[in-house]
Amino acid sequence: AQKVTQAQTEISVVEKEDVTLDCVYETRDTTYYLFWYKQPPSGELVFLIRRNSFDEQNEISGRYSWNFQKSTSSFNFTITASQVVDSAVYFCALRFHSGGSNYKLTFGKGTLLTVNP
Amino acid sequence: DVKVTQSSRYLVKRTGEKVFLECVQDMDHENMFWYRQDPGLGLRLIYFSYDVKMKEKGDIPEGYSVSREKKERFSLILESASTNQTSMYLCASSLPRTSGGPYEQYFGPGTRLTVT
DSSP: EEEOOOOOOOEEETOOOEEEEEEEEOOOSSSOOOEEEOOOOTOOEEEEEETTOOOOOOOOEEEEEEEEEEGGGGGEEESSSGGGGHHHHHEEEEEEEEEEEEEEEEEEEEEEEEEEE | OOOOOSSSSSEOTTTOOOOOEEEESSSSSSSSEEEEEETTEEEEEEEESSSSTTTTEEEETTEEEEEEEEEEEEEEEESSOOOGGEEEEEEEEOOOOOGGGOOOOOOOOOOEOOOO
């Protein structure tokens, strides 16, 4: 089964705290891609990062970092020194082969992050 | 910058009406997608299209149809709107599998549809 689980439905932190959003996935594919998206209150999903299954290097982009571990099928997202503008719903997604020449994304249910001043 | 636009941000329709949701992308992407987003259910794929006049059912196609007459435009049609189709509708586009990537989907701002 192709599945993405974001166990944390909601997280609330105070500004400047570090916060980690968990993502666990299941897939039969040996080659796959993982993504994180941010959905601010305005509603548009914003692409944050892509990671393919052959690249387990962690990545840092400013206050954002991602930890990809194939051994535990996890792709966790950490925000360091959180800010109010980080408040959003964050989605983890898995691109998998859905048959023939088709590929689909399956999304986790999202984690609502609220950063309080 | 990839730009995906949707015809309306908010839409209110009556039960039984035929509803058209339009999506346009300006990046010459072959693949286009329609999702609906509901609280607690996340994003669910309704239909997708990997080329002009081509379409494939997603996970929840019932009650919907689509049209792709031009590469940049992908329309979602609710033949006879019902209250359980009240939702946020998101359109997305991406490069095809044969492109070698990148494969991320780019999303429009969404249309919040209310059916009364």
